[in-house]
Amino acid sequence: MIEFSPEVAETVITTASYIAAGAALIAGVGPGIGMGFAAGKATSAVRRQPQARGSIITTMLLGQVISGSTGIYSLVIAIFLIFGV
Amino acid sequence: MKDINDPQKVQMKILKMTYLFSLLPIVSSLLAGEYDILFGFIFGLVIATLLLRLKYNNIIRALSMEEDSAEKFIRNRYFIEYALYFAVLFSAARNANLDFLAAAVGLFMIKFVVILWSVVDLLRDTFQSKFDEYK
Numbered sequence: 484m485i486e487f488s489p490e491v492a493e494t495v496i497t498t499a500s501y502i503a504a505g506a507a508l509i510a511g512v513g514p515g516i517g518m519g520f521a522a523g524k525a526t527s528a529v530r531r532q533p534q535a536r537g538s539i540i541t542t543m544l545l546g547q548v549i550s551g552s553t554g555i556y557s558l559v560i561a562i563f564l565i566f567g568v
Numbered sequence: 569m570k571d572i573n574d575p576q577k578v579q580m581k582i583l584k585m586t587y588l589f590s591l592l593p594i595v596s597s598l599l600a601g602e603y604d605i606l607f608g609f610i611f612g613l614v615i616a617t618l619l620l621r622l623k624y625n626n627i628i629r630a631l632s633m634e635e636d637s638a639e640k641f642i643r644n645r646y647f648i649e650y651a652l653y654f655a656v657l658f659s660a661a662r663n664a665n666l667d668f669l670a671a672a673v674g675l676f677m678i679k680f681v682v683i684l685w686s687v688v689d690l691l692r693d694t695f696q697s698k699f700d701e702y703k
Contacts, residue, residue: 511650514646515643515646515647515650516643518642518643518646519638519639519640519641519642519643519646520639521642522627522630522638522639522641522642523635523636523638523639523642524635525627525630525631525638526630526631526633526634526635526638527635529631536631537572537573537574537575538572538573539631540575540624540627540628540631541571541572541573541574541575541578542572543627544575544578544579544620544623544624544627545578545682545686547623547627547642547646548620548623548678548679548682549679549682549683551623551646551649551679552676552679554646554650554653555653555657555672555675555676558650558653558654558657559657559672562657562658562661562668566661566662
């Protein structure tokens with residue numbers, strides 16, 4: 484069995500946690516793409532039905548608020564991994 | 569949701585409910601004397617409130633654009649918001665006077681309230697329709 488010295492083991496763990504933090508941050512990209520797509524569709528929906536503008540804005544706002552939370556989850560995990568808070 | 573046609577009213581209602589729900593952790597941390605939790609929570613909550621306002625302004629701006637440019641605009645603004653969230657969480661993690669988890673919960677409070685509100689609305693509609701059927 485291979486045994487690592489404590490310094491090597493610590494370096495490996497730190498490196499792995501940095502890589503994991505970087506991977507966690509990728510989760511923040513998805514909501515951005517989705518929100519942009521929703522905004523584009525909402526714009527064309529308002530063009531088609533101007534009288535529904537208020538409800539479209541409300542729905543979009545609530546949708547964006549909820550979908551943004553996955554990004555914060557990923558940030559929390561990434562910061563946990565980097566700083567070990 | 570009664571005021572779905574008035575986004576300003578919905579926004580104010582969400583904020584009111586968020587502050588109402590936030591009173592519980594604020595008062596309990598105050599009574600327990602955990603000031604770092606209190607400051608962290610208020611820090612997260614204030615930033616979440618400001619970012620909700622920013623999001624609303626961005627949506628209003630995006631609706632006056634073409635579809636492609638609105639898509640790009642909202643995407644770019646989301647990444648700016650993401651960087652702001654990172655800055656908030658980073659400063660909460662590095663500052664000894666702010667609790668990191670409390671700041672994260674403060675950032676999430678608006679989202680929790682929106683989800684809770686949707687669930688309550690759904691349950692109310694379901695029970696109302698069942699009740700109407702029974703009548």
